[in-house]
Amino acid sequence: MSGRILFLGGNGMIGSAAAHEAVASGAELTIVTRSEPRRPVPPGARVLNGDVRDPAALRALLGDERWDAVVNWVAFTPADLDGHVEYFGERTGQYVLISTCSVFGRPVPLLPITESSPRRQPVFGYARDKIACELALEEAHREHGFPVTIVRPFHTYDETTVPLLSGWTAVERMRAGEPVVVHGDGTSLWTLMHSSDFARAFVPLLGEGHAIGESVNVVSGEVLTWDQIHLELARAAGVRDPLLVHRSSQTIAAEIPGWDEVLEHDFRHTMLFDTTKLRRLVPGFAPRVSFAEGARQVVRHHDAHPAAREVSTELAAAFDRLASPPHGSRVV
Incomplete structure (x- = not known):
């Protein structure tokens, strides 16, 4: 991916790994974060201090800049998405929500889990709120053509x-x-899944037109x-x-x-996953780091x-x- 990428948040474990992978692949990366990054930022990336959950502050910070892909790492409730559809709908070709495979109902009625497996989580608050975020952006895609891609990591580590x-x-x-x-x-x-493997699978999805309107489980096959x-x-x-x-x-x-x-x-x-869609969108991807x-x-x-x-x-x-x-x- 060699285009202009905006990370909203993304200074944690998998966001940091993805940032390094994106810059290594030739992307022009900007990271918006409220605090000093907890992990090293890749050389060449631009860091802006701002609150991604404050629509007015975000508009003032970014102005009319346009992006090939915007990645929201820090949307945990629908309120965290306030103003994003309206603002980024005209300023990016792709808006990526980082969700979680915890959205899938437990016990899963049919294994392996695919992107179309039932989402249901009435109790576990983190997953329940992520479902709500997914549904809000899916509706924006159906009603207004908002260019969303939902990416679901599972259990990542480094x-x-x-x-x-x-x-x-x-x-x-x-x-x-x-x-x-x-x-x-x-x-x-x-x-x-090791964070470096997540990054290698994730970055090629940025700017990938076939991923618009889709959800993708970015998981290891191990x-x-x-x-x-x-x-x-x-x-x-x-x-x-x-x-x-x-x-x-x-x-x-x-x-x-x-x-x-x-x-x-x-x-x-x-929890077992079918990785067919991921491998179709990112041909040749295979994890490199065994557990x-x-x-x-x-x-x-x-x-x-x-x-x-x-x-x-x-x-x-x-x-x-x-x-x-x-x-x-x-x-x-």
Whole structure:
């Protein structure tokens, strides 16, 4: 993509990866953010300080500039889109909403999940609000031809992020031979994607006319059980025989209340994706970073940055309570 790209937000994990990929591909990139970017901005990108949720301030900041593609990374409720259809409808050839695959109803009635799988989430607030954002922009496309593309990442990570609810606490406990709790029986299926692979799949969608009016699930084809995810992290951390304790999502939520919504309405369900549309729109795309390699990157980064190795004493105590009695069993 070599055109003019505007990122509204996008200084987080996947936005930063996409920014670097976009600039490397020849795009002229502008990033609008309210605060200083948390991650390095690629050389050559322009950064403007402004509130993307304030329509008047955004118009004053951008004026009559035009863009080949605008990407909204920070629309979490329909209110965050106020004024965008009217303003950007005349100023861009494509408006990309970053949504989430969490919009799909759980349990999914038919696997694998496609872009047309039912969207339904009456409880999980994050996903429910993302559905509302999607519906608002889809209506604008139907009624006014607004050039929307909906992009749905799933569970992305990079070296700075341990892709577990328990974070680095789980890795330290596995290294110490202490039990780590896994929801269910550890065999439900999940999909992880490294942020660099997301960026490689995502950037070619910018300015792609065939993606206008479409939704695209940008996901990896690698399928893992939750036990396998824990075991790969354990191996990367030098642990051959971690102590994994399996408990129901309801039991865990009773002990760790902050996990109840995400376990009940997201993590405990099997999630498999059909990537046909993504591969049709981005010919030749294939992930390059397996989770085995990604786990090694995670551990190397955390081992090199002591401040990142945060351990929650509250979570550790909850795992101990959940693990005994009865005792957990070792998983190889």
